[in-house]
Amino acid sequence: MAIFDELKSIGKVLQEAGKIEQYQQILEAQKRLLEMQKELNNSEEKIKNLEEKLRIKESLFYENNCYWVKKDNDQREGPFCSRCWDKNKDTIRMHPLGNPAYGECPECKNRVITTRRNPDPPHAPRARTSYL
Numbered sequence: 001m002a003i004f005d006e007l008k009s010i011g012k013v014l015q016e017a018g019k020i021e022q023y024q025q026i027l028e029a030q031k032r033l034l035e036m037q038k039e040l041n042n043s044e045e046k047i048k049n050l051e052e053k054l055r056i057k058e059s060l061f062y063e064n065n066c067y068w069v070k071k072d073n074d075q076r077e078g079p080f081c082s083r084c085w086d087k088n089k090d091t092i093r094m095h096p097l098g099n100p101a102y103g104e105c106p107e108c109k110n111r112v113i114t115t116r117r118n119p120d121p122p123h124a125p126r127a128r129t130s131y132l
Contacts, residue, residue, distance in 0.1 A: 003033060007026050007029055007030050007033070008030065010026055011023055011026035011027060011030070014026060053089060056069060056091055057089075059071075060080075060085070060091075062082065064079070064112075064113065064114055064115055065082065065112035065113055065114065066078060066079035066080060066081065066082050066094055066103065066112055066114050067079065067080040067081075067082055067085050067091070068080065069091070078093070078094070079093070079094045079103055079112075079114045080092060080093055080094065081093075081094055081105035081107065081108060081110055082110070082112070083105065083108050083110045084105060084107055084108055084110075090107070092105050092106065092107045092108075093106075094112070094114055096114075097111070100115070101113055101114060101115045102114065
């Protein structure tokens, strides 16, 4: 930071000249500058996180008891826990259980069927049997 370096060199001159009060003012200005830089960095990080959450929210869709993120070329990423997203807006990936059709959230332990099940085939009507 050029401003910080300038303040540092001015402070050194003031210290050598015995101008203690002005030197302390320069030190205070340096301290405020560092605090402002830290606050700016934190704000930039928050903006980055919010932009990412917005991007995810815009491409999120609900299917088969969980959320998925729509990607390019009709691809999707997921599944993500519906409870964690609905409650905290966190995209927590579901982990497959023994059967890959079932998933569990490592955060809240929510368990769901993550794939579409085929409906049971229709049952054929029973033939009437005579008991007489």
